Amino acid sequence: MATLNRRNFLKLVGAAGMAAGLPLAAHGGSHGNAAKARVVVVGGGSGGATAARYVKKLDPAIEVTLIEPNPTYHTCYFSNLVIGGLLPLDRIRHGYDGLRRYGVNVVHDMIVGIDPVSRKVRGESGRDFEYDRLVLSPGIDFKWNAIEGYDEAASRIMPHAWKAGDQTVLLRKQLEAMPDGGVMVLVAPANPFRCPPGPYERASLIANYFKGHKPRSKLLVIDTKDSFSKQGLFQQTWDMYYPGTLEWVRAADTNGGIRRVDTGTMTLFGEFHRFKADMANVIPPQMAGRIAIDSGLADDSGWCPVNRRTFESTIADDVHIIGDAAMATTMPKSGYSASSQAKVAALAVVDILNGREPGTPSYANTCYSFGAPEHAFSVTGVYRLEEGVIEQVAGGVSPLDVPQEFRRREVAYAHSWYNNLTHEMFG
């Protein structure tokens, strides 16, 4: 096997140039190990873990390798319950031994280059991984300095906590350390971003914590939008539980939200407004995970265009892109969506590798949000492929004005949703 020519790697090539210049060569399909096809899955989050498990289950003869830098994964969903002090961090932590038991080869490495021509990915370790089909589930990365002054260093003072783990713990510790009577600012991003109802669930559960432990404190949500996911349900909850504690400020009231931060003075600036905070949670604008951007697999929007039937990249052959990074029309960027897309992609990958036409896809999303510890509601969507786009055919949010018993049932179902979703991914 010839050694890989570094120049073939797409690392750090400009996205525009890539889109135009990528060679879409046909492959002979031959590889050293004739009996088995090789599927490499990059990214061990909700999308990647689900894809790896189902490719292996649907066709055990396929060799499946999942490549993920971290030894454990913390789900972003339910991390607001950790931030609100309702769950310990280990409740949202998952390891990869389950996937190993199912026959997935799990490797801890960080993929730094993709070569779709010779069909290899390269790890930070220098190791190359060859594939017949690549499934990329890179999640999100942040557009540092899109809010002036908000870079990775600033996120250690004003955490984003939009990738769960250390940042979740940091935000929780800051909340515990903040004196009663303090003011916290939460900056919510413009669409599209990971977990559309997430900032408002977080605001709810932080307000719940203030109410119980720091009743003189205030939480100001400075939004970059004038409306948001599950808005009616959240605002009803806030009126019920958090009047005087939580205030939401729409974009129109600040001429477009926060534009600059100064971590030294803990000040956040709108066009004409300034907010002095005791602590701040800045959820910055987002884009597809770094490896997708660096490999030229995203377009100018910062997200990855895909064929919605199979989640194959429209830019590179033999590469499927799923989860938050993919442009999946109206499906929200959620862990459940990533899992649903992973199933569509896994079935397509197995069909393609067995010489079959991929079948008709079907997609779904269901997400629960907590407004208070015993108060949850949901959004759901059933989707189908219509002329190349993913159309929502049914769904919607929980009704307003229902008995509290309804919200309590949704709490019970929210826990079941979390458990079954993650059990399916990680065993």
Add this chain to the structure above:
Amino acid sequence: MKRSITLAAVLAAVLGSGSAWATQPPSAKMLSLNCASCHGYEGVSVGPATPSIAGMSEEYFIMTMLDYKDGRRPATVMDRIAAGYTEQEIEIMASYFASLQYRPAPQPFDEVKARRGAEVHEQSCSRCHSENATVAEDDSMILAGQWKPYLAFSIEDFNAHDRAQPRRMRRGMVELSDEDVEALLHFYASQQHHERFMGQ
């Protein structure tokens, strides 16, 4: 003759529309995977509330989904979800889940209540929910080994008259005290080792 008509029909279907392949319904596997994220891998829920749907009878599955779809059964989320599937898709899912092995939920229960619940079951429920409510062909949910909160929600809905039920079930349930109902839930929760659940 018959063959040529069939062949012509197939050709017409394939050639008549460039997207004939796209209008095929999704496979049973594809559709059922949508359910798994909440109802569990292969329809076996790890709880604590969402019911397992593996091993459910086709007839009961279809009736349940159509009741949700048409708003005849109270729901938190299933009414919104069921509305997204055609009757044909629901039938495909029903047949798939009926083929899967039901597994009882590993959940705690109170042994004293469970013994009392066995008597309540025998007296009030067993004529329809046969063999300790383990039989899918009774065309109800398998109650034995089902998650307790789900069963409790169902009973609340029946008692609130939000959910339709057979008249003789209504007659039986009005005679049950809250303690009887509680005991029943513990009895069903205790049914974790029935021979029917030991297959495969």
